[in-house]
Amino acid sequence: MFKKLLVSSAILAIASSTAFAGAPYIGARTGVIVNTATNVNFRGLPGTLFGGYGAGLGQGFYLGGEVFVTLGSATITDNGLKSGYAYGFGILPGILISDHTMGYLRVGLVQTQFSPTNQGNSTVTGGQLGLGLQTSLTQNWDLRGEYTYTASKSVKGVSGNPRTDETTIAMVYKVD
Numbered sequence: 001m002f003k004k005l006l007v008s009s010a011i012l013a014i015a016s017s018t019a020f021a022g023a024p025y026i027g028a029r030t031g032v033i034v035n036t037a038t039n040v041n042f043r044g045l046p047g048t049l050f051g052g053y054g055a056g057l058g059q060g061f062y063l064g065g066e067v068f069v070t071l072g073s074a075t076i077t078d079n080g081l082k083s084g085y086a087y088g089f090g091i092l093p094g095i096l097i098s099d100h101t102m103g104y105l106r107v108g109l110v111q112t113q114f115s116p117t118n119q120g121n122s123t124v125t126g127g128q129l130g131l132g133l134q135t136s137l138t139q140n141w142d143l144r145g146e147y148t149y150t151a152s153k154s155v156k157g158v159s160g161n162p163r164t165d166e167t168t169i170a171m172v173y174k175v176d
Contacts, residue, residue: 022053022054022055022056023053023054023055023174023175023176024051024052024053024174024175025051025052025053025054025142025172025173025174025175026049026050026051026172026173026175027049027050027051027144027170027171027172027173028047028048028049028050028170028171029046029047029048029050029144029146029168029169029170029171030045030046030047030048030168030169030170031045031046031146031166031167031168031169032044032045032166032167032168033045033046033164033165033166034164034165034166044083046070046086046166046168047070047071048068048069048070048071048168048170049068049069049071050066050067050068050069050170051066051067051068052064052065052066052067052092053065054092054094056096060095060096061093061094061095061096062092062093062094062095062096062102062104063091063092063093063094064091064092064093064094064104065089065090065091065092066089066090066091066092066108067087067088067089068087068088068089068090069085069086069087070085070086070087070112071085082114082115083112083113083114083115083162084112084113084114084115084121085112085113086110086111086112086113087110087111088108088109088110088111088128089108089109090106090107090108090109090128090130091106091107091108092104092105092106092132093105093107094134100135100136101133101134101135101136102133102134102135103131103132103133104131104132104133104134105129105130105131105132106128106129106130106131106132106146106148107128107129108127108128109125109126109127109128110125110126110127110128110150110152111123111124111125111126112124112126112152112162114155114158114162122155122156122157124152124153124154124155124162125152125153126150126151126152126153126162127150127151128148128149128150129148129149130146130147130148130149130166131146131147132144132145132146132147133145133146134172139174140173140174140175140176141171141172141173141174142171142172142173142174143169143170143171143172144168144169144170144171144172145167145168145169145170146166146167146168146169146170147165147166147167148165148166148168149163149164149165149166150162150163150164150166151163152164
């Protein structure tokens, strides 16, 4: 389904004679994270800074790219696993619902640093898939709500793979 959306967006962008001007943006988000793996149970409040660039592709489609860094989510597991920082990138294809509101998907990769008890830190790669809604508050400020599922590789010395459900709210500033 995602491939079809990207291919359709690319064709419409090429075929469209007019495209919306793109804009860089920065923002911050926080929310609630809950691990969904059965062997690893943790919760936390992530704090994330992000920046990106997005543009309308015509015909109501949008495409954005974003980099982010999570400054420590303070998540702790029953078996002593703690996540520290994370960084990554995401692709955000979207559809304009109205002049001021957009629904979008998030597809991305993330590197997360974990600290198992009595062991050194491990940085593991994970994939992200999410859904979000973004609406304009003013010309430069947007409000974003998002759900993201992240599946990471196993952490050395810990049974089970970290899998998280994250619900966040963010403020986005579009730079003119």
